[in-house]
Structure formats: structure tokens, C-alpha cells
Amino acid sequence: MSAEVLSKTVNLLSFAALGLTILLIVRTSLVGQVRVFALQSFVLASLSVLIAVYSGSLELFGVGVALVAIKGVVIPRVLNRAVVKIGLQRVAAPYLGTAPALIICGLLTIVAFYVMTPMAASNPLPTADAIPLAFAGVLIGFFIMVNRRRAVTQILGFLMLENGIFLLALLATYGVPFIVEMGVFLDLLVAVLIMEVFVYHIKDNFDSIDVGELGKLKE
Secondary structure: OOHHHHHHHHHHHHHHHHHHHHHHHHOOEHHHHHHHHHHHHHHHHHHHHHHHHHHOOHHHHHHHHHHHHHHHHHHHHHHHHHHHHHOOOEOOOOOOOHHHHHHHHHHHHHHHHHHHHHHHHOOOOOOHHHHHHHHHHHHHHHHHHHHOOEHHHHHHHHHHHHHHHHHHHHHHHOOOOHHHHHHHHHHHHHHHHHHHHHHHHHHHHHOOOEHHHHHHHHO
């Protein structure tokens, strides 16, 4: 595989990953949002395998396989189980509606390209051209996390943020060592499991997981 073909394929998959991050804002079904996260994880795994084949890195190939297992299968199952047990099918209205949120996403993408394009130009790797797309995913993932009212959707925003960080590291440096990635994935899985328990307790005690409603308890 030539560097030019790799660069174009990486750009396409990175654009797809960013599009899936934005799609999370449009989807109103919690199950649909979990599927969007799982699909994005499969896209990132495909990128890992593609770059592993180009660079001849067995460690990076292992990261791609682990990403499919943990983020593409295990974590979505945990989140779907939480959705079913809590009895939620649709997300609560976010702090900002769909139209303003999409406008902000567009502005964040512009900021990402303004900030990261000079850095991408100085990076010799053939994957560097997609770095601004990855950074845009980080910014939008953070925005999704703070714009959501319900705890489950905030968890999804956090996971999208983490996916964006993973993609940024993958494109900029071909990722971090395998053992480090495994530690991150396992920590992330444990964090999601702990968050699931907290969500259950919040639902049982307060009959709501809307963080806006929970904030009123302070008053």
C-alpha cells in the first residue's frame, strides 16, 4: 500500500468517525446513540488495522482487535443493559436544541482546523492530514458531554471524547504502546461499569437521571 492511498483512506475513515460524532446529536433514541458509538468504534478499529498493515505493527493490530472487543461489543452491551433496566428509550432534551448544537459543532470544526492544520503540516506521517478531523471529534465529544441532561447520554459523550483522543494519538504518532492502550481500555471499561451502578442508584433514589432535575435538590 502506498502512502498516498493510505492518506486518502485515513482521511475518509476519519471523516466518517467525525460524522458519527455529529450524528449522536441528531439521534433521539438512546439505543440508536449506543449503536452510533459502537459503529464509530468499529471505524476506529478499521483505522488501527489499516495503519498496522502499512507500518507492520503487530501491537497496533492488537489494539484494533481489543478496540472491537471492548468498545464495539462489551461497552455497548453494558450501555444497552442500562437503558433497558432504567426504562428509557428517548433522550431528554439537551440544554441546546439540535440546530444550535449543529452550529456549534461547525464552529468547533473550524477552530480545530485553524489550530491543528499547522501542526499537521509539520508532521511527516501520511496520516497527518486527518489530524484536524480527529481534534474536531475531541472538541465535539466534549461539547456533547456538557450539553446532555441525562447521565447515560453524558457517558456516551465521554466515550465519544475518548474515541476522539484515541484517533488523535493514532494519526499523530501511530498510537501509544500496546500495554498502555490495554490499560486505558480496561480503565475505561471499569469506569463505564461503575457509572452504570451509579446511574442505577440515582434512578432508584431520585426516580430521575436528568442532571438538571438533580441540580434542583441543592435549592
